[in-house]
Amino acid sequence: MSALVSFAIYLLFVFVLAAVANRVGKDKGFLKEYFLGSRTIGVWAFALTYAATSASGGSFMGFPSLIYTHGWSLAWWIAGYMVVPLIALGLMAKRINQVSRIAGAITVPELLRRRFGSSLVGNVATLMLIFFMFFYLMAQFKAGAQIMATILEGVPLYTEAVFATEALFDGVPWIGQAEGDYLLCLAFFAVSVIIYTTYGGFRAVVWTDVMQGLVMGVGVIILLVMTLSQVGGLGKATQELSKMTPPEFLDVVVEREDPDVAEEMRIPRGTWILTRDQEVIRLKSAVVVVSGEAASEPVEAIRLTSAGEISRVKESGKLLRGGFAKVSGEVETYAYGAGKPGVYTSTPGPSRDNPMGFLTVFLALSFFVFWNFSGAGQPSYMVRQMAFKNTLTLRRSMAMVAVYFSLIYFPLVIIFTCARVLLPGMEIYPDRVMPEMAQAVTSSAGMPWLAGLLVAAPFAAVMSSVDSFLLLVSSGVVRDIYQESINPKASEKQIKRLTYGVTVVVGVLGMIAVLQPPVFLQHLIVFASAGLGASFLMPMIFALYWRRTSGIAIVAGMVAGAITILSLYLVGMLKTGKFGDYPFLGLHPFIWAVMISGILIVLVSLRSKPPGNSIQEKYFGKAESDGSDPASPIGK
Amino acid sequence: MREGEKEESLGDSFRQSRKEFLVMVAAWAVFATWTTIYVGRNSSSEPGEPLRLVLGMPDWVVFGILIPWGFGLAFTMWFSLCFMRDTDLESISEEGEKE
Numbered sequence: 001m002s003a004l005v006s007f008a009i010y011l012l013f014v015f016v017l018a019a020v021a022n023r024v025g026k027d028k029g030f031l032k033e034y035f036l037g038s039r040t041i042g043v044w045a046f047a048l049t050y051a052a053t054s055a056s057g058g059s060f061m062g063f064p065s066l067i068y069t070h071g072w073s074l075a076w077w078i079a080g081y082m083v084v085p086l087i088a089l090g091l092m093a094k095r096i097n098q099v100s101r102i103a104g105a106i107t108v109p110e111l112l113r114r115r116f117g118s119s120l121v122g123n124v125a126t127l128m129l130i131f132f133m134f135f136y137l138m139a140q141f142k143a144g145a146q147i148m149a150t151i152l153e154g155v156p157l158y159t160e161a162v163f164a165t166e167a168l169f170d171g172v173p174w175i176g177q178a179e180g181d182y183l184l185c186l187a188f189f190a191v192s193v194i195i196y197t198t199y200g201g202f203r204a205v206v207w208t209d210v211m212q213g214l215v216m217g218v219g220v221i222i223l224l225v226m227t228l229s230q231v232g233g234l235g236k237a238t239q240e241l242s243k244m245t246p247p248e249f250l251d252v253v254v255e256r257e258d259p260d261v262a263e264e265m266r267i268p269r270g271t272w273i274l275t276r277d278q279e280v281i282r283l284k285s286a287v288v289v290v291s292g293e294a295a296s297e298p299v300e301a302i303r304l305t306s307a308g309e310i311s312r313v314k315e316s317g318k319l320l321r322g323g324f325a326k327v328s329g330e331v332e333t334y335a336y337g338a339g340k341p342g343v344y345t346s347t348p349g350p351s352r353d354n355p356m357g358f359l360t361v362f363l364a365l366s367f368f369v370f371w372n373f374s375g376a377g378q379p380s381y382m383v384r385q386m387a388f389k390n391t392l393t394l395r396r397s398m399a400m401v402a403v404y405f406s407l408i409y410f411p412l413v414i415i416f417t418c419a420r421v422l423l424p425g426m427e428i429y430p431d432r433v434m435p436e437m438a439q440a441v442t443s444s445a446g447m448p449w450l451a452g453l454l455v456a457a458p459f460a461a462v463m464s465s466v467d468s469f470l471l472l473v474s475s476g477v478v479r480d481i482y483q484e485s486i487n488p489k490a491s492e493k494q495i496k497r498l499t500y501g502v503t504v505v506v507g508v509l510g511m512i513a514v515l516q517p518p519v520f521l522q523h524l525i526v527f528a529s530a531g532l533g534a535s536f537l538m539p540m541i542f543a544l545y546w547r548r549t550s551g552i553a554i555v556a557g558m559v560a561g562a563i564t565i566l567s568l569y570l571v572g573m574l575k576t577g578k579f580g581d582y583p584f585l586g587l588h589p590f591i592w593a594v595m596i597s598g599i600l601i602v603l604v605s606l607r608s609k610p611p612g613n614s615i616q617e618k619y620f621g622k623a624e625s626d627g628s629d630p631a632s633p634i635g636k
Numbered sequence: 637m638r639e640g641e642k643e644e645s646l647g648d649s650f651r652q653s654r655k656e657f658l659v660m661v662a663a664w665a666v667f668a669t670w671t672t673i674y675v676g677r678n679s680s681s682e683p684g685e686p687l688r689l690v691l692g693m694p695d696w697v698v699f700g701i702l703i704p705w706g707f708g709l710a711f712t713m714w715f716s717l718c719f720m721r722d723t724d725l726e727s728i729s730e731e732g733e734k735e
Contacts, residue, residue: 072694079671079701082708083664091660095653101728234692242687345694346681361676368668391722398716402709545654620650
């Protein structure tokens with residue numbers, strides 16, 4: 001309950017910031033203020049809004065679950081972040097800001113449209129942005145709802161509200177199929193973000209990002225200290241990890257101990273059970289033995305295989321010693337790493353599906369490319385690069401983000417490798433390992449109220465991503481479709497109403513789309529990032545740095561990038577039956593998409609008419625807008 | 637227009653941005669090579685092989701990731717605070733803006 005209070009205080013601050021942002025921006029031109037904060041973003045705001053948007057639900061939900069599942073190999077998986085602030089933030093920022101000012105553009109599609117003087121370029125960019133961004137929104141909504149569910153679990157009022165929600169929507173198509181707790185939390189999360197984003201616009205998003213960025217940083221550091229203290233030091237945890245072997249997946253049937261008892265028997269999900277054969281298993285979903293029946297239907301569970309983990313669960317006193325569960329059907333072992341000690345402290349890391357292991361050399365290299373260059377190609381970062389005040393802001397922000405990311409990402413690897421020791425059996429719902437860990441370490445330390453702050457960190461990460469994406473999609477619809485193609489003479493009042501309306505509608509659509517939540521949160525995030533990066537990275541690089549680039553080449557590059565990603569994901573789904581990519585020749589689809597996109601842009605540009613001299617002069621020449629000072633001392 | 641003349645016609649800020657772009661990509665390549673080669677060669681483990689710990693982590697994490705991460709951080713600081721040049725962006729007039 002105390003965690004809930006801390007969390008509520010955090011949420012209150014978010015709303016206050018949004019209200020203040022709305023008042024500050026009132027006297028400024030609506031569109032440039034609402035979507036770009038009037039290009040007045042300073043160092044702290046720029047650095048933290050960039051970092052907070054980057055550290056999404058993936059960083060605090062999906063990434064921890066991967067570390068937990070695959071061990072130290074995730075340090076290699078995330079290693080590219082050592083230079084992400086340099087590449088993803090620095091590579092194009094100065095030019096994007098400069099070109100967007102020259103063009104008077106406030107959205108990414110508008111920048112491309114004006115740079116090439118082509119509506120086709122702008123319209124294709126808008127379509128790509130809305131399409132891939134929607135997948136991103138879905139993933140973040142799911143993450144937000146999951147965190148809420150963890151915080152509220154066990155609160156009596158919430159439990160009653162869950163039952164009421166289930167009763168209310170029972171039988172309603174689509175909505176009624178969702179679980180009550182998820183439905184309630186999703187609605188609360190989505191409505192909160194939609195309200196403050198719609199009300200406050202870009203400035204509110206940036207200000208709340210700053211607060212959320214600070215919460216994330218402080219949360220990770222506190223969690224790191226508490227985790228290391230409770231696990232007995234990193235060396236001890238790594239030694240313990242090196243003895244572990246992956247669990248097995250199986251179905252179990254629960255029988256009544258006393259067959260004469262007729263009333264319904266319920267065992268909650270997550271319960272640890274000692275089976276008849278003295279094996280330790282954990283239930284993935286709740287078990288119900290209905291009245292009159294002797295046994296339950298088979299339910300999914302995991303079985304621990306490491307002696308250390310088994311003894312820790314036994315010592316914890318959490319084990320239900322009924323002796324009434326028995327394994328039913330086939331037992332599934334990891335395709336790589338089953339029965340192999342050391343698999344969590346070496347590469348390629350254990351994998352449930354891939355007999356080659358989790359992370360091969362080519363895949364690791366792919367991710368080194370992916371984090372940096374896909375990051376550079378994200379429109380949500382590009383729009384921030386259009387908003388900073390001056391280059392001094394950019395330079396200081398790069399340094400600040402480099403420190404910030406180092407304090408976030410590597411510590412997360414340490415925390416969640418230790419989580420394997422502190423919280424065994426989280427394979428049943430790995431995406432919840434972060435909030436579970438926060439609650440576990442704060443309770444053990446006798447400071448349960450602190451869980452609210454720690455859980456606010458991933459929640460802040462999710463919120464700061466969702467608000468940015470909501471604005472991006474609504475700016476695409478209002479600025480790039482309505483104002484550009486439908487009603488160029490729309491009054492500010494009309495634009496304002498439409499902007500608010502579209503932000504709400506996009507948010508609500510995103511919420512409805514995830515009522516049946518996608519299973520693989522991190523896969524969805526990687527897919528959306530890859531799609532956006534593949535569609536925008538090479539087109540933007542060529543638009544900014546090669547004056548010979550033609551508009552039609554940009555369209556070809558965007559479409560080719562998107563089609564390559566979609567095709568390789570489709571192949572992946574056809575081959576495995578699950579949502580996921582197909583790493584052709586061991587490389588992530590993003591690499592192929594970027595290569596194909598880049599080659600096409602060069603070939604089509606060389607075969608098409610070059611842009612006019614006036615455009616070349618405007619964006620690349622010694623125009624009056626070129627404010628460089630070659631004599632400026634280095635390091636100033 | 638010949639290539640030399642084309643280069644001459646480019647603005648100074650554009651040329652500076654392009655130079656910085658190339659330095660950043662080169663730095664990325666150095667760090668990617670270091671990490672990929674070191675970790676690729678030293679991180680797998682054979683059954684029964686003892687775990688080598690440095691600072692509580694497997695040694696390949698320290699030498700292949702943590703140390704280059706430190707250098708990456710230092711390089712980013714130097715690049716952003718010392719190498720990158722300022723460009724006067726605030727004086728650019730935003731032509732053709734629809735408001």
